[in-house]
């Protein structure tokens with residue numbers, strides 16, 4: 001288990017990370033979500049021991065990581081935001097190079113390199129120079145490099161930046177496999193809500209150097225559970241119906257949409273009232289859709305800004 005207490009990193013007067021506490025339990029997949037400049041990379045640099053906190057402590061199984069740096073570094077693999085590969089070398093040569101840096105050699109090195117090339121589905125291109133690779137292939141090789149020494153913890157800093165949706169999905173599937181089939185503990189940083197929703201059991205939301213919310217996906221969505229959005233599709237739109245809907249006690253707002261209304265309510269069960277209001281106006285209801293809150297909604301609710309501001 002990795003735990004951080006009161007982590008702070010200051011650059012002069014700027015607190016890039018400001019008093020953060022978090023933990024990572026063995027085998028779980030945790031998301032760190034925040035907009036550009038929130039402090040995610042700074043936090044990750046400290047958690048992966050690449051930079052020292054200005055204040056605060058990081059523990060591995062109850063002991064400060066700075067008192068056991070070598071063994072800590074053997075247990076973590078970091079996928080940096082920028083691709084760190086040698087373009088002139090082939091995929092296999094890159095993995096061999098990084099493997100040697102971890103003192104792997106001989107058959108053990110060859111075996112590990114082959115295993116990773118297969119796992120990352122790079123077998124067919126293993127003897128090609130990295131400079132000929134697509135963005136998605138480079139990202140997969142970057143991930144393989146972080147795994148060369150069989151780390152227990154895998155820390156990923158926005159690993160899907162700059163790749164197309166298909167390659168992104170492929171990479172996300174591979175990361176999920178690493179957690180579910182190989183039992184890796186994962187800290188996944190992103191400003192893409194859908195990636196974190198797909199991969200992570202637990203989430204920290206970060207903004208301006210601080211954690212502004214944390215919990216399981218459901219716990220975080222509970223922040224908005226008092227609000228529900230209903231989409232009402234009707235055969236005809238009438239101003240009088242809109243007024244009726246607005247007049248309902250639990251209704252916060254009604255907006256006209258293409259073939260109906262979007263109704264935001266404090267009530268969890270508004271179906272009956274919506275149908276009655278429509279019936280009263282002789283309007284046929286074709287469909288009612290209830291929208292669940294997304295993590296994007298949660299962020300907007302907490303900060304008043306969208307994630308990609």
Ligand SMILES: Nc1ncnc2c1ncn2[C@@H]1O[C@H](COP(=O)(O)OP(=O)(O)OP(=O)(O)O)[C@@H](O)[C@H]1O
Pocket residue numbers: 011014015016034035036037038039040041042043191
């Ligand atoms: N070496 C540095 N010197 C001065 N300020 C820095 C330094 N590194 C980061 N910062 C500042 O700290 C804040 C957090 O930056 P950081 O890169 O950690 O954010 P981020 O959440 O990772 O953003 P992104 O999603 O764009 O990578 C920013 O305001 C940034 O300008």
